[in-house]
Amino acid sequence: MTNNELIWRIAGGSGDGIASTSQNFAKALMRSGLDVFTHRHYPSRIRGGHTYTEIRAGPDAVKSRGDGYNFLLALGDSFARNPQEDSIYGNEEIKPLSENLDDLHEGGVIIYDSGLLDASEIDDFDARVEENNWYVYDIDLRNMARDVGREVMRNTAGVGATCALAGIDLDWIEELMTEAMPDKILDPNIEILHKAHDMVEEEYDVDAHDVKIPEGSHDEEQVLMSGSDAIAYGSIDEGCRFISGYPMTPWTEVFTIMSKNLPKIGGVSEQVEDEIAAAALAVGASHAGAKAMSGSSGGGFALMSEPLGLAEMTETPVVLIEAMRAGPSTGMPTKPEQADLEHVLYTSQGDSHRIVFAPGTVEEAYTQTRKAFQIAYEYQIPSIVLYDQKLGGEMVSLPASHFEEAPNPSLGSTLTEAELEDAPHDESGKFSRFQHDVEDGVSPRSIPGQKGGRYLATGNEHQPEGHISESPENRVNQVNRRLDKIDAIHEELQGESHQTYYGPEEATYGLMTFGSQQGTVEEAVDMLNEQGHSVKAIGVSDMAPYPVEEVTEFIESVDEVLVVEMNSTAQFRGLTQKELGQYGEKLSSLLKYNGNPFEPLDIVDGFETKIIEGGELSSTETKFVPAAGD
Amino acid sequence: MSAFSAIGDGQPTEQDDYTPELEPQATWCPGCGDFGVLKALKGASEELGKSPEEMLLCTGIGCSGKLNSYFDSYGFHTIHGRSLPVARAAKVANPGVEVIAAGGDGDGYGIGGNHFMHTARENHDMTYIVFNNEIFGLTKGQTSPTSPKGHKSKTQPSGSAKEPLRPLSLALNAGASYVARTAAVNPNQAKEIIVEAMEHDGFAHIDFLTQCPTWNKDAKQYVPYIDVNDSDDYEFDKTDRREAADMMAETEQSLHEGKVLTGRYYVEEDRPSYGQEKRAIGEMPEEPLAERYFDDDYEWEQSSELFLDQHK
Numbered sequence: 001m002t003n004n005e006l007i008w009r010i011a012g013g014s015g016d017g018i019a020s021t022s023q024n025f026a027k028a029l030m031r032s033g034l035d036v037f038t039h040r041h042y043p044s045r046i047r048g049g050h051t052y053t054e055i056r057a058g059p060d061a062v063k064s065r066g067d068g069y070n071f072l073l074a075l076g077d078s079f080a081r082n083p084q085e086d087s088i089y090g091n092e093e094i095k096p097l098s099e100n101l102d103d104l105h106e107g108g109v110i111i112y113d114s115g116l117l118d119a120s121e122i123d124d125f126d127a128r129v130e131e132n133n134w135y136v137y138d139i140d141l142r143n144m145a146r147d148v149g150r151e152v153m154r155n156t157a158g159v160g161a162t163c164a165l166a167g168i169d170l171d172w173i174e175e176l177m178t179e180a181m182p183d184k185i186l187d188p189n190i191e192i193l194h195k196a197h198d199m200v201e202e203e204y205d206v207d208a209h210d211v212k213i214p215e216g217s218h219d220e221e222q223v224l225m226s227g228s229d230a231i232a233y234g235s236i237d238e239g240c241r242f243i244s245g246y247p248m249t250p251w252t253e254v255f256t257i258m259s260k261n262l263p264k265i266g267g268v269s270e271q272v273e274d275e276i277a278a279a280a281l282a283v284g285a286s287h288a289g290a291k292a293m294s295g296s297s298g299g300g301f302a303l304m305s306e307p308l309g310l311a312e313m314t315e316t317p318v319v320l321i322e323a324m325r326a327g328p329s330t331g332m333p334t335k336p337e338q339a340d341l342e343h344v345l346y347t348s349q350g351d352s353h354r355i356v357f358a359p360g361t362v363e364e365a366y367t368q369t370r371k372a373f374q375i376a377y378e379y380q381i382p383s384i385v386l387y388d389q390k391l392g393g394e395m396v397s398l399p400a401s402h403f404e405e406a407p408n409p410s411l412g413s414t415l416t417e418a419e420l421e422d423a424p425h426d427e428s429g430k431f432s433r434f435q436h437d438v439e440d441g442v443s444p445r446s447i448p449g450q451k452g453g454r455y456l457a458t459g460n461e462h463q464p465e466g467h468i469s470e471s472p473e474n475r476v477n478q479v480n481r482r483l484d485k486i487d488a489i490h491e492e493l494q495g496e497s498h499q500t501y502y503g504p505e506e507a508t509y510g511l512m513t514f515g516s517q518q519g520t521v522e523e524a525v526d527m528l529n530e531q532g533h534s535v536k537a538i539g540v541s542d543m544a545p546y547p548v549e550e551v552t553e554f555i556e557s558v559d560e561v562l563v564v565e566m567n568s569t570a571q572f573r574g575l576t577q578k579e580l581g582q583y584g585e586k587l588s589s590l591l592k593y594n595g596n597p598f599e600p601l602d603i604v605d606g607f608e609t610k611i612i613e614g615g616e617l618s619s620t621e622t623k624f625v626p627a628a629g630d
Numbered sequence: 631m632s633a634f635s636a637i638g639d640g641q642p643t644e645q646d647d648y649t650p651e652l653e654p655q656a657t658w659c660p661g662c663g664d665f666g667v668l669k670a671l672k673g674a675s676e677e678l679g680k681s682p683e684e685m686l687l688c689t690g691i692g693c694s695g696k697l698n699s700y701f702d703s704y705g706f707h708t709i710h711g712r713s714l715p716v717a718r719a720a721k722v723a724n725p726g727v728e729v730i731a732a733g734g735d736g737d738g739y740g741i742g743g744n745h746f747m748h749t750a751r752e753n754h755d756m757t758y759i760v761f762n763n764e765i766f767g768l769t770k771g772q773t774s775p776t777s778p779k780g781h782k783s784k785t786q787p788s789g790s791a792k793e794p795l796r797p798l799s800l801a802l803n804a805g806a807s808y809v810a811r812t813a814a815v816n817p818n819q820a821k822e823i824i825v826e827a828m829e830h831d832g833f834a835h836i837d838f839l840t841q842c843p844t845w846n847k848d849a850k851q852y853v854p855y856i857d858v859n860d861s862d863d864y865e866f867d868k869t870d871r872r873e874a875a876d877m878m879a880e881t882e883q884s885l886h887e888g889k890v891l892t893g894r895y896y897v898e899e900d901r902p903s904y905g906q907e908k909r910a911i912g913e914m915p916e917e918p919l920a921e922r923y924f925d926d927d928y929e930w931e932q933s934s935e936l937f938l939d940q941h942k
Contacts, residue, residue: 268913288723
């Protein structure tokens with residue numbers, strides 16, 4: 001934990017504007033030269049219910065949510081319905097101030113809206129303040145906002161007070177508000193921003209505490225992007241102009257970004273009756289000559305199992321997005337988990353195959369979504385991008401240049417009419433769409449409407465022209481050809497590794513993870529090495545085909561490996577053991593499945609107490625599962 | 631120049647052009663009504679001069695799904711109940727293609743019922759032929775969504791306790807803009823109706839009575855049939871939703887009383903198709919989307935140039 005960073009938590013009720021306020025605040029800090037990273041926590045509720053966003057800002061790359069926070073802006077929950085302590089949600093009115101209060105660092109700052117929150121309702125509040133040396137500023141933000149115009153502007157008042165106490169130049173905030181707000185509400189918001197700021201500066205000693213905004217600068221222009229943004233933009237840059245979907249949290253974000261932008265670039269978005277239709281539409285659009293995608297979260301993806309298999313068997317390119325949330329069934333809709341790995345790898349009947357990438361960062365979400373399209377259209381196979389509520393929703397500052405890549409609209413192994421003239425046909429003129437002996441197993445396709453390209457696509461086993469066949473010889477030939485594609489893809493992927501290595505080349509211990517926990521694992525590696533341990537990490541993105549060679553080399557290079565993942569059954573460790581067929585004695589697991597992503601200290605704690613000392617974990621939030629053998 | 635020169639090429643066609651040399655003989659049971667659909671579809675396609683390579687025929691699973699094997703065109707033999715979502719997206723992506731979907735009554739009214747309602751509602755410019763034999767044929771004679779109440783089968787040994795589904799009324803209420811019923815025993819009417827359906831600019835639903843001589847002997851041959859548009863006994867305005875609804879209700883009721891009524895039930899000519907609606911609100915390109923991927927001069931948009939500023 002470094003003192004040279006601000007971890008600002010803005011807490012309030014769902015519907016109180018926490019998301020937009022925090023996004024502007026994060027962007028302002030980014031523009032001031034800092035690296036930022038946001039972590040969102042929200043309930044599956046329409047109005048009311050405790051929600052917060054943490055913005056972590058520092059001069060150097062921040063890759064994860066922080067451990068706890070050092071600055072709390074507690075707004076009221078204006079939609080709170082449960083003022084009673086013994087109701088199912090507890091006393092919601094006080095939660096923005098009371099929830100996770102012990103995670104506030106020693107010496108931390110609290111601003112709370114005394115117009116809505118009464119600190120005396122919190123157990124031992126004064127004693128805890130004293131014990132932790134917290135600096136508390138109770139300000140009637142609501143009243144201040146009411147005076148200027150509308151109560152909802154208490155968010156802005158809170159930001160003004162924050163800036164006064166943390167030493168943030170108001171110009172950055174004003175600039176953002178000017179861009180984001182319509183004229184009508186801009187003036188009163190700017191007025192209250194200054195009013196709150198000046199009042200705090202006048203009435204309090206703003207230098208009493210040590211929590212100050214650090215200074216930083218960027219060498220190149222930055223953008224504030226989420227994983228959902230990156231997936232959508234990656235798709236657009238691969239020429240994807242068709243999306244079909246059905247709303248489901250958290251996948252809806254990608255669907256929304258695409259639906260907003262596709263019409264501007266001559267694309268089509270279809271919101272349809274269910275996820276079976278959604279995936280089937282993407283298959284139909286791709287079959288007819290568009291680059292197409294669909295997606296969902298776990299429950300909706302379950303419905304896509306059928307069209308997924310159809311795409312595999314008919315060799316129709318398609319990209320599906322799976323945004324994991326805590327399951328099973330409806331689970332916890334707004335909470336992250338990484339428990340759909342096996343679901344995505346194995347759903348759909350028969351010896352079916354698909355490509356699965358699990359990007360570890362926002363940058364990788366962009367790059368790997370693009371690669372998913374390239375593989376899908378070149379090899380005529382479904383590609384899946386597997387991510388989760390954490391990666392989809394977190395906003396990170398990154399160099400803009402990462403996303404300034406040229407578009408690639410290629411339909412891959414698809415023929416033009418001129419090329420079809422030279423392609424093999426049967427005696428009646430039907431195109432041999434599914435030839436037996438072709439390089440890398442890829443038999444080029446035609447598109448309906450092309451002269452000389454007619455064939456039959458079918459989910460049944462089929463002969464080269466597509467007609468249904470149960471001939472054993474043809475069957476073996478077609479199965480082997482489809483398998484050849486997987487080998488070719490595996491080879492292609494080896495040439496441009498999606499795996500991320502971190503830490504010293506030589507180390508005694510290894511941390512392994514997949515998908516969204518990568519940045520947090522990397523922060524833990526830094527902390528452990530600073531404490532004198534010898535640790536390195538690998539973040540794996542290729543789930544299928546699995547990067548056997550790379551992971552083997554990593555595991556061979558260390559004495560012991562701790563596998564970190566957000567589920568209760570160690571699915572990624574299981575996949576690794578299945579693919580490698582060994583190392584069961586060497587891989588133990590650190591799991592977290594309480595609805596919150598890992599914090600770096602969770603991993604440090606797991607590593608030190610279990611791997612080094614063989615003791616008990618200090619928290620019940622994570623679970624250690626020892627190596628079990630092969 | 632179009633990358634899809636088969637579309638609208640205007641070459642004269644003959645019925646044989648739609649007969650695949652690989653499987654010229656259909657394997658349906660002797661006397662099966664499905665032969666009637668195949669013949670009517672070939673006849674209609676010939677009459678409209680549709681080249682096999684500008685047609686996409688999407689089927690589901692069942693005896694009806696074999697239509698793809700015996701009709702030579704671009705084909706997509708999908709999975710049970712899912713022909714419509716595949717077909718309608720193909721129409722959106724490549725609107726010049728003549729898209730026809732086909733399936734059985736279990737496929738379209740049972741497992742795919744949700745897609746049926748929503749495809750009708752969206753009014754895609756396509757034709758949907760439902761082979762309605764009131765039975766599951768390929769799986770050997772189980773009760774289907776259109777089997778009459780009391781229908782006994784190995785999976786409903788005491789007779790079905792359910793009212794049969796009313797396909798024409800369902801199509802009308804869901805939003806289809808052309809609804810007809812024909813029968814395999816009436817080849818001329820069947821061909822005429824398919825021609826009209828293909829020419830109709832919207833979702834055209836044809837409930838096609840296809841007798842199953844193997845598993846549904848009760849239903850016999852759907853004869854004698856009466857064309858409600860020609861018969862003096864029936865008078866209604868097929869462009870009037872309420873009158874159409876009444877005529878459909880009577881038709882659906884009378885089928886199980888031994889009277890086979892057929893004809894055009896609802897025709898709404900002036901309703902825009904889905905493609906027209908989407909283009910009108912700026913959510914579908916004027917030029918077919920599929921063409922763009924073959925246009926070497928098209929300047930593809932880059933996300934960073936259009937959307938990155940809002941993240942800065």
